[in-house]
Amino acid sequence: MKYEMICSGFGGQGALTVGKFLALAGMNEGKHVSWLPSYGPEMRGGTANVSTVISDRPVASPLVTTPDILVALNQPSLDKFGPDVREGGLIIANSDLCPGGFEREGVDIVFLPMNTIAKECGSIKVTNMVSIGALLSRSDVVKIESVKNALQELLAEKKPALLEANFKAIDEGLARGKA
Amino acid sequence: MQVIATRPKSLTDVGFTYCPGCLHGVAHRLIAEAMDELGMRNQTMGIAPVGCSVFAYKFFNCDMAEAAHGRAPAVATGMKRARPDMHVFTYQGDGDLAAIGTAEIVHAANRGEHFSVFFVNNAIYGMTGGQMAPTTLPAMKTSTSPYGRDVDDIGYPIAVCEMLNSLKAPYFIERVSLLSPQDILKARKAVMKAMRYNKEERGFTFVELISTCPTNWGLDPLKSCEWARENMLPYFPIGNFRDKGAEGGDK
Amino acid sequence: MKVLMKGNEAVAEAAIRAGCRHYFAYPITPQSELIEYMAKMMPKVGGTFVQAESEIAAINMVYGAAGCGKRAMTSSSSPGISLKQEGISYCSGAELPCVVVNVQRGGPGLGDIQPAQGDYFQATKGGGHGDYRIIVLAPASVQEFADMAAQAFDLADKYRNPVMILSDGMLGQMMEPVEFAEPATEDDLERLDKQHWDWCMHPNQDEPNHHHHEINSLEIDPVVLEQHVIALGKKFDRMEAAEKSWEEYNLAPDNEILCVAFGTASRIVKSAIDDLKEEGVNIGLIRPINVWPYPSEAIAAALTDKTKLVYTFELSLGQMVEDVRLAVNGKAPVEFYGKVGGIVFTPEEVKDKLKLALKV
Numbered sequence: 001m002k003y004e005m006i007c008s009g010f011g012g013q014g015a016l017t018v019g020k021f022l023a024l025a026g027m028n029e030g031k032h033v034s035w036l037p038s039y040g041p042e043m044r045g046g047t048a049n050v051s052t053v054i055s056d057r058p059v060a061s062p063l064v065t066t067p068d069i070l071v072a073l074n075q076p077s078l079d080k081f082g083p084d085v086r087e088g089g090l091i092i093a094n095s096d097l098c099p100g101g102f103e104r105e106g107v108d109i110v111f112l113p114m115n116t117i118a119k120e121c122g123s124i125k126v127t128n129m130v131s132i133g134a135l136l137s138r139s140d141v142v143k144i145e146s147v148k149n150a151l152q153e154l155l156a157e158k159k160p161a162l163l164e165a166n167f168k169a170i171d172e173g174l175a176r177g178k179a
Numbered sequence: 180m181q182v183i184a185t186r187p188k189s190l191t192d193v194g195f196t197y198c199p200g201c202l203h204g205v206a207h208r209l210i211a212e213a214m215d216e217l218g219m220r221n222q223t224m225g226i227a228p229v230g231c232s233v234f235a236y237k238f239f240n241c242d243m244a245e246a247a248h249g250r251a252p253a254v255a256t257g258m259k260r261a262r263p264d265m266h267v268f269t270y271q272g273d274g275d276l277a278a279i280g281t282a283e284i285v286h287a288a289n290r291g292e293h294f295s296v297f298f299v300n301n302a303i304y305g306m307t308g309g310q311m312a313p314t315t316l317p318a319m320k321t322s323t324s325p326y327g328r329d330v331d332d333i334g335y336p337i338a339v340c341e342m343l344n345s346l347k348a349p350y351f352i353e354r355v356s357l358l359s360p361q362d363i364l365k366a367r368k369a370v371m372k373a374m375r376y377n378k379e380e381r382g383f384t385f386v387e388l389i390s391t392c393p394t395n396w397g398l399d400p401l402k403s404c405e406w407a408r409e410n411m412l413p414y415f416p417i418g419n420f421r422d423k424g425a426e427g428g429d430k
Numbered sequence: 431m432k433v434l435m436k437g438n439e440a441v442a443e444a445a446i447r448a449g450c451r452h453y454f455a456y457p458i459t460p461q462s463e464l465i466e467y468m469a470k471m472m473p474k475v476g477g478t479f480v481q482a483e484s485e486i487a488a489i490n491m492v493y494g495a496a497g498c499g500k501r502a503m504t505s506s507s508s509p510g511i512s513l514k515q516e517g518i519s520y521c522s523g524a525e526l527p528c529v530v531v532n533v534q535r536g537g538p539g540l541g542d543i544q545p546a547q548g549d550y551f552q553a554t555k556g557g558g559h560g561d562y563r564i565i566v567l568a569p570a571s572v573q574e575f576a577d578m579a580a581q582a583f584d585l586a587d588k589y590r591n592p593v594m595i596l597s598d599g600m601l602g603q604m605m606e607p608v609e610f611a612e613p614a615t616e617d618d619l620e621r622l623d624k625q626h627w628d629w630c631m632h633p634n635q636d637e638p639n640h641h642h643h644e645i646n647s648l649e650i651d652p653v654v655l656e657q658h659v660i661a662l663g664k665k666f667d668r669m670e671a672a673e674k675s676w677e678e679y680n681l682a683p684d685n686e687i688l689c690v691a692f693g694t695a696s697r698i699v700k701s702a703i704d705d706l707k708e709e710g711v712n713i714g715l716i717r718p719i720n721v722w723p724y725p726s727e728a729i730a731a732a733l734t735d736k737t738k739l740v741y742t743f744e745l746s747l748g749q750m751v752e753d754v755r756l757a758v759n760g761k762a763p764v765e766f767y768g769k770v771g772g773i774v775f776t777p778e779e780v781k782d783k784l785k786l787a788l789k790v
């Protein structure tokens with residue numbers, strides 16, 4: 001199996017981190033992964049996005065143009081990449097920042113108020129983790145435990161206080177995504 | 180309708196690309212106002228550096244050239260020598276002017292080239308994401324001085340006005356700050372003077388503008404100004420170093 | 431153990447593990463993570479990191495450290511690499527081993543900061559002055575980028591000549607799993623330190639063991655310089671004979687098209703080849719791993735009487751095409767497709783080009 005994903009949002013929303021944790025989880029499951037961010041001045045305040053590929057075989061092109069999965073944390077990301085999602089693909093979108101919505105036949109679209117959910121979980125900073133939960137409620141690209149383990153590894157030392165909020169956000173995304 | 184403020188004619192209507200709270204825009208405006216007031220716009224050519232103000236060639240509404248990193252004073256020399264009837268200014272950051280372009284600025288100043296240099300000192304490389312600059316303060320942390328600038332290893336910040344003031348040829352050298360409205364009014368006077376001398380073909384004029392970088396310092400714009408006032412101004416004191424046109428001439 | 435890392439950081443870590451303790455550079459996008467990593471790590475291993483005042487200064491600091499027999503490295507991106515050309519020529523002339531990493535971006539001039547391969551001519555044909563050659567390694571993954579650090583130092587030491595790693599913004603910025611070699615031990619460092627003592631500058635002794643070593647590329651007497659350059663030429667011939675390296679991908683006797691691509695471009699081409707294979711079309715690829723010396727024979731050997739076309743894909747206006755033409759030597763037409771300005775072609779675009787050529 002090969003999953004090609006784009007995660008996108010305003011700089012600072014943590015879209016790149018979504019891709020990073022999925023890639024880390026995939027790597028720890030023994031899969032081939034690549035993580036290719038957009039870079040440069042546009043990232044300051046503009047949209048930041050990352051191509052992530054998780055595959056059973058070596059990743060040829062790390063550049064994703066027709067994603068199987070799109071995580072859109074804001075409207076510009078949804079508008080920019082939504083039309084490119086593969087038929088039968090999945091879109092996870094943050095309804096709090098996508099007032100314009102998005103309509104497309106043939107793809108699974110999940111809207112969740114991620115900012116709101118994140119605040120309920122204890123910190124606006126975990127908005128991106130809600131999206132990971134939601135994504136994993138609809139796709140088995142990686143296992144939820146792998147993501148949590150990766151988080152644990154990274155945060156346990158540096159920011160243990162944030163760990164709980166992160167886990168909560170993932171669980172909440174998972175539960176609401178299924179609904 | 181009453182017009183209270185307008186954009187100087189010497190700025191184009193292209194929107195600035197600077198981060199919120201950045202002072203490059205203020206510096207641009209001061210230079211543009213001077214060009215307007217002195218009626219120099221049609222006889223002036225400017226040079227943009229490589230740094231956050233790399234797009235200055237889009238913003239100043241006169242003929243503009245974009246130079247390689249640090250080479251603006253050399254490009255300016257070529258331009259001024261090719262069109263002596265026109266006025267030339269460069270606009271440069273601290274990495275551009277005081278690191279890679281040190282040779283060019285020193286020798287342009289030493290030749291007493293007839294152009295103005297506006298040097299924006301924010302103690303960091305903004306464009307490339309917050310690396311150490313030649314003007315980074317002792318112990319200041321940046322992405323390439325992660326343990327703080329160690330002056331025993333990498334030297335002290337270069338005080339450019341003081342350095343250029345050791346040369347005989349420059350006509351006017353002044354350091355100003357952009358950290359408060361009062362300071363900006365004073366800066367305006369210095370910029371105006373440099374450009375007037377430029378117009379009058381007096382010689383090499385140099386204005387250093389102490390500025391900030393909220394994005395890479397990780398401070399909000401107001402705190403950045405406070406930080407700069409407390410930390411930069413003691414090291415880079417504002418004041419005039421040389422004014423050959425003033426009463427008393429050389430200082 | 432695998433770690434997920436950016437190419438820029440991985441090559442820095444790998445260089446340190448390979449015994450590099452002297453690194454000099456100047457910030458530039460999209461290479462800055464490399465210098466930032468070195469700034470952070472060099473003090474921890476007792477190494478030297480200096481942020482130079484310019485790329486010209488940085489390569490000359492390398493000249494000095496390499497002249498002392500140390501494993502020295504510098505890195506930059508295209509505009510900065512242009513500034514290093516003078517120093518690279520001097521290093522080659524003075525026969526100094528050193529490693530230069532280029533994380534290419536769009537050019538010419540200031541260009542932009544996105545991935546490109548427009549420095550191919552500069553890297554492979556000698557961007558500086560005089561008769562010199564350098565081995566140029568072109569990675570296509572973060573792992574390979576990292577592995578090439580040690581390889582580059584070994585080659586530099588072997589031939590006493592600069593070696594370049596020619597990557598690009600995509601490989602520098604991308605994270606992939608990477609596994610590192612064991613770090614050099616104190617013994618290794620000691621051995622590395624001594625390996626060049628017969629010619630490098632190092633602590634002296636009194637007579638009779640007093641040495642006088644000169645690090646120099648000047649020879650004012652043309653008769654002597656001629657001999658020096660001829661000797662260099664022989665060394666370059668040895669490099670050319672021994673250091674060709676390439677990857678063969680999906681080569682089969684029934685390939686009607688043979689693709690040639692290196693680095694980032696080759697990965698995109700591989701995706702297109704994989705897709706076409708699923709559609710029942712077999713297309714082969716030769717990926718030069720070292721772009722100088724160039725794997726001409728490998729390309730020639732991959733041609734069969736079925737080969738209708740050799741297709742070169744690059745992120746430039748086609749700088750490698752002439753090397754491919756020389757290798758193909760008229761046996762098949764050579765076609766080119768490229769993107770410039772920091773734009774990377776997509777697998778779909780490559781696929782379309784290949785399909786068009788095959789008329790399927």
Ligand SMILES: Cc1ncc(C[n+]2csc(CCOP(=O)(O)OP(=O)(O)O)c2C)c(N)n1
Nearest residue numbers: 229230231248272273274275304305306458
């Ligand atoms: C030859 C070369 N080296 C490096 C760079 C990368 N670069 C672009 S801007 C910059 C530093 C700019 O800093 P500064 O002059 O302080 O201006 P600021 O961005 O802070 O306004 C560097 C190193 C380049 N473009 N060209």
